Amino acid sequence: MEKILYFLLIINPLLSVLLDAKFDYYRFLSLIILSIVTFLMFKREKMIKYIIIILSFFLICFAINFNSMYSIGKYFNHTVWILNFIVLLIYFSNESNIKGLYRYIDRYYKNIAFMILGINVFEFILIITKKGFVYQWEGTYFKGSNSMPHTAAYLMIVLISMIMVLYEIRRQKKIILLSILPIIIIMLTGARASLGILAILILVFILRNKLIIKSCIISIITLIIGADYIKEIPVTKKFLRQIEYGQFSSGRDLMTDIQLEYFNQGSRLQKIIGVGPDKTYLMNSIYYGLEVWAHNDLIQVLVGYGYIGVIIYMFAIVYFLLAHIKRGNILESILIVIGLMFLAVSNGLYSYSAITLAIPILSVLLYSKNNRYNIDKS
Numbered sequence: 001m002e003k004i005l006y007f008l009l010i011i012n013p014l015l016s017v018l019l020d021a022k023f024d025y026y027r028f029l030s031l032i033i034l035s036i037v038t039f040l041m042f043k044r045e046k047m048i049k050y051i052i053i054i055l056s057f058f059l060i061c062f063a064i065n066f067n068s069m070y071s072i073g074k075y076f077n078h079t080v081w082i083l084n085f086i087v088l089l090i091y092f093s094n095e096s097n098i099k100g101l102y103r104y105i106d107r108y109y110k111n112i113a114f115m116i117l118g119i120n121v122f123e124f125i126l127i128i129t130k131k132g133f134v135y136q137w138e139g140t141y142f143k144g145s146n147s148m149p150h151t152a153a154y155l156m157i158v159l160i161s162m163i164m165v166l167y168e169i170r171r172q173k174k175i176i177l178l179s180i181l182p183i184i185i186i187m188l189t190g191a192r193a194s195l196g197i198l199a200i201l202i203l204v205f206i207l208r209n210k211l212i213i214k215s216c217i218i219s220i221i222t223l224i225i226g227a228d229y230i231k232e233i234p235v236t237k238k239f240l241r242q243i244e245y246g247q248f249s250s251g252r253d254l255m256t257d258i259q260l261e262y263f264n265q266g267s268r269l270q271k272i273i274g275v276g277p278d279k280t281y282l283m284n285s286i287y288y289g290l291e292v293w294a295h296n297d298l299i300q301v302l303v304g305y306g307y308i309g310v311i312i313y314m315f316a317i318v319y320f321l322l323a324h325i326k327r328g329n330i331l332e333s334i335l336i337v338i339g340l341m342f343l344a345v346s347n348g349l350y351s352y353s354a355i356t357l358a359i360p361i362l363s364v365l366l367y368s369k370n371n372r373y374n375i376d377k378s
Contacts, residue, residue: 001036001039001040002040002097002100003104004036005033005036005037005040006100006101006104006105007104008029008032008033008036009033009101009357009360009361010104010105010108010112010115010162011115012029012158012357013115013116013119013155013158013159013162014115014118014119015029016146016151016155016354017119017122017123017144017145017146017155018145020145020146020147020151021145021146021147026151026353026354027077027080027353029353029357030080030081030084030353030356031080033084033088033357034080034083034084034087037084037087037088037091038051038055038083038087040091041087041090041091044094046094047090047091047094050090051087054083054086054087054312055083057273057305057308057309057312058079058082058083058305060273061273061274061276061305061306061309062075062079064269064273065273065274065275065276068275068276069276069278070276070278070279070281070282071278071281071282072278074277074278074281075276075277075278078277078278078293078300078304078351079277081350081351081353081356082277082301082304082305082309082313082350082351084350084353084356085316085349085350085356085359086312086313086316086350088356088357088359088360089316089317089319089320089359090316090319090320092320092359092360092363092364093319093320093323093324093363094323095327095367098363098364098367099367101360101361101363101364102165102169102364102367102368105162105165105166105169105364106169109166109169109170112162112166113166113175113178116159116162116163116166116178117178119159120178120181120182122145123144123145123181123185124181126142126144126145127142127185127188132144132145132152133188134149136149139190141188141189141190142185142188142189142190143189144185146354149189149190149191150189150191150193150194150347150352150354151352151354152185152189152191153185153186153189153191153194154191154194154352154354154355154358155354156182156183156185156186156189156194157182157186157194157197157198157201157355157358158354158355158357158358158361159178159179159182160179160182160183160198160201161201161358161361161362161365162361163175163176163178163179163182164179164201164204164205164365165361165364165365165368168365168368168369169368183198186198191347192346192347193342193343193346193347194343194355196339196342196343196346197339197340197342197343197355199339200335200336200338200339201339203335204332204335204336204365207331207332208332208369252295252296252346252347254288255284255288255292255294255295255296255299256294256296256299258283258284258287258288259280259283259284259294259299259300259302259303260299262275262279262283262303263275263302263303270306271306271307272306272307272308273305273306273308273309274301274302274303274304274305274306274309275303275304275306276304277293277300277301277303277304277305278304279303279304280292280293280294280299280300280303280304281293293348293351294348295347295348296344296345296346296347296348297313297344297345297348297349297350297351298310298313298344298345300348300351301313301350313350317337317340317341320337320359320363321333321334321337324363324366324367327367329366329367329369332366332369333366336362336365336366343355
């Protein structure tokens with residue numbers, strides 16, 4: 001069962017490129033991975049208590065809020081997404097599980113590298129032929145073969161994470177070249193929220209390989225030579241345009257106010273277990289004019305699953321962080337979690353399965369720093 005999980009996590013980028021725009025691929029994959037990880041957690045004595053408590057809470061919330069649901073489909077989707085997010089954080093905090101995925105990546109190193117190269121070639125063709133671009137957000141942005149630009153950006157984060165892990169395994173410098181196009185694609189998507197986690201990954205690579213001075217020199221030269229070109233990058237244009245319009249948060253502040261006001265009007269029980277994640281769509285539809293979620297994990301979870309939901313959400317993140325800190329990788333662990341939390345509060349994290357599926361890869365990346373020899377030896 002573990003090998004099926006590892007296979008799905010690794011093959012995901014290729015499947016995303018091929019299937020995401022054709023049907024609701026990530027919802028389907030999230031449900032499969034959630035089922036597998038839940039089954040595996042029940043087999044682990046130390047994890048049984050966590051999965052029982054988590055599943056019980058969300059089932060109770062579902063039962064209590066059933067009659068007042070705005071959309072059972074949206075409620076179900078968000079429950080699958082948040083459960084998938086939580087169980088992945090907990091499952092891949094365990095050392096043996098991380099080692100298993102590491103060994104799988106090591107074993108199929110060449111296959112994974114070839115897959116990433118193939119995706120790079122395919123995305124490059126979509127760029128030069130301009131078939132991967134779409135007009136939205138008052139501009140033209142790259143979405144590749146994915147359903148939307150944000151998904152394309154988050155997929156590139158997964159690829160960059162994989163490339164960094166491959167580099168840690170074999171230390172072949174040429175593998176890093178495969179990350180150049182994914183970085184460019186992120187800039188072309190206009191997905192500003194992805195820049196935070198991208199910057200963290202680059203910083204981790206710089207610190208781990210002691211490239212601080214070289215990186216500073218390259219950055220300064222790039223800024224001097226390419227200042228005019230940087231202004232023309234889609235993500236920069238989006239930044240400047242929204243600052244000019246006074247809409248830097250893209251309406252996130254207003255949506256937050258709407259959701260908090262609605263939440264504060266709830267009963268004591270509703271504040272404890274929430275009113276359902278589907279209600280954020282209803283409130284934004286009525287008061288904001290768009291049927292969308294809160295675009296902020298903490299607000300979305302608070303409204304959807306109440307104070308207990310926020311506690312479970314934060315527990316999973318802290319559990320993940322402390323597990324890696326205890327293994328000696330303090331700075332990088334904190335940086336990665338900061339990057340994930342920035343994404344969580346700026347646009348939403350758990351509701352984007354495309355980036356949630358990066359968690360296992362990031363876990364291997366963090367673990368590999370101080371434990372590479374032990375993994376290889378075992």
